[in-house]
Amino acid sequence: MNDTTPAAYLHAHQFAALAPGPRLIVTGAVHGNETCGTQAIRRTLDDIQNGRLEIERGLLTLLPVTNPYAYAKKARQGDRNLNRNLRPGNSAGDYEDRVADVLCPWLAAHDVLLDLHSFHTGGQPFAMLGPRNNAGQLEPFSHEGEEERLVAHLGARCVVEGWMQAYQRGVERRRRLRPDAPVELLDAAYGVGTAEYMRSRGGYGVTLECGQHDDPQAPEVAYHAIRQTLALLGMARIPLQPPAAQFTVYHLEDVVDMDHSGDTLLRPWASFDPVAKGEPIGRRHDGTLVCAERDGYVVFPNPHALPGNEWFYFAVRSSRTLDV
Structure with a gap:
C-alpha cells in the first residue's frame, strides 16, 4: 500500500457517558489539507485517554480524519469535494460518495455537529451559521437559538450566514451559462455539506474556519472550540468562557x-x-x-x-x- 491508497474505512472514537445528555460529533479533515481539526481532535483524545478530560453526560463521537483519501493526498479532495452534495445512497460512485454512505448515518444519529476547517489565504477565524428558524423549501430549520449560542462561544468574532442562498444563486447561474457542466454542479443540493445535512436531519451544526491552513494557531482555535462545545452542552466539567462582547456578521x-x-x-x-x-x-x-x-x-x-x-x-x- 502506498501513501495515497484510499483507506477502506473511517475510524471514529466514541465515548458514551452513563448519564444521558446531548449527542455531539466532532469532525476534522473533511478536506484533506485542512488538518487543524485533526490535530485538535487527537489532542482531545489524548486528554480523555490520559484522564485529563472525562465525558460525564451524553455521547461524544470524534472523527479526526473524515476524508482519508484526501488526507493521504494532502489535498482538498480525493475524487471530489466531500463537503458538497453530501448525501447517502450512491455507494457505486466515487470515493467521497462511499464516505458519505458511512458519514451521513453517523451525522443523523447525533444532535450537534462541530466541523473544524481551515482556509487557503490569510484572515481571521470565523464561524458559519445556519439560517433563522423557518419552514421554507431551501433549508427548513428550528434550532436557531441553540446554534447561535454555540457559535457565540467558539471564540471567533466573525460569523458568516447565507451559505445555501449563495449556492442557490450559483447553481442557477451555472444552469444558465454552463448547461453542459457536470450534473453534480447543476444540482440544487450542491451546497449541502456536513452542517447542512445535519440540519436536514433535525439537528444543528457549526462549521468553524480556524485560520489559514498552516497557521500554528489554527489547531489551538480548534481545540478551544471543542472544549467550549463540551462545556456549553454540559458534557464535561470544563469552565465555560463567556462569549465575545460583539460579533461582526x-x-x-x-x-x-x-x-x-x-x-x-x-x-x-x-x-x-x-x-x-x-x-x-x-x-x-x-x-x-x-x-x-x-x-x-x-x-x-x-x-x-x-x-x-x-x-x-x-x-x-x-x-x-x-x-x-
Whole structure:
C-alpha cells in the first residue's frame, strides 16, 4: 500500500457517558489539507485517554480524519469535494460518495455537529451559521437559538450566514451559462455539506474556519472550540468562557466560480477584505474583469481553485445579531 491508497474505512472514537445528555460529533479533515481539526481532535483524545478530560453526560463521537483519501493526498479532495452534495445512497460512485454512505448515518444519529476547517489565504477565524428558524423549501430549520449560542462561544468574532442562498444563486447561474457542466454542479443540493445535512436531519451544526491552513494557531482555535462545545452542552466539567462582547456578521450574497485555469485574482485577497462597487476582484483568462456588483467583502478567495469550482464568495454586512 502506498501513501495515497484510499483507506477502506473511517475510524471514529466514541465515548458514551452513563448519564444521558446531548449527542455531539466532532469532525476534522473533511478536506484533506485542512488538518487543524485533526490535530485538535487527537489532542482531545489524548486528554480523555490520559484522564485529563472525562465525558460525564451524553455521547461524544470524534472523527479526526473524515476524508482519508484526501488526507493521504494532502489535498482538498480525493475524487471530489466531500463537503458538497453530501448525501447517502450512491455507494457505486466515487470515493467521497462511499464516505458519505458511512458519514451521513453517523451525522443523523447525533444532535450537534462541530466541523473544524481551515482556509487557503490569510484572515481571521470565523464561524458559519445556519439560517433563522423557518419552514421554507431551501433549508427548513428550528434550532436557531441553540446554534447561535454555540457559535457565540467558539471564540471567533466573525460569523458568516447565507451559505445555501449563495449556492442557490450559483447553481442557477451555472444552469444558465454552463448547461453542459457536470450534473453534480447543476444540482440544487450542491451546497449541502456536513452542517447542512445535519440540519436536514433535525439537528444543528457549526462549521468553524480556524485560520489559514498552516497557521500554528489554527489547531489551538480548534481545540478551544471543542472544549467550549463540551462545556456549553454540559458534557464535561470544563469552565465555560463567556462569549465575545460583539460579533461582526456577514451574509453571503454570491459564489463565483473559476471558469478556466487561466483565471487569476488581482491581488492576494484575504477573507473579509472590503471591496467597493465596481472594483475588480479577478480577471478571466480572456481578459474580462470580474468586479464587485456592490460594496461588500471578499470571502474564501481560492487562487488555486479547480475550473468549475468556487473561486471566491461575495458578502455584505448582515443586520443579524447572535442570541448569546
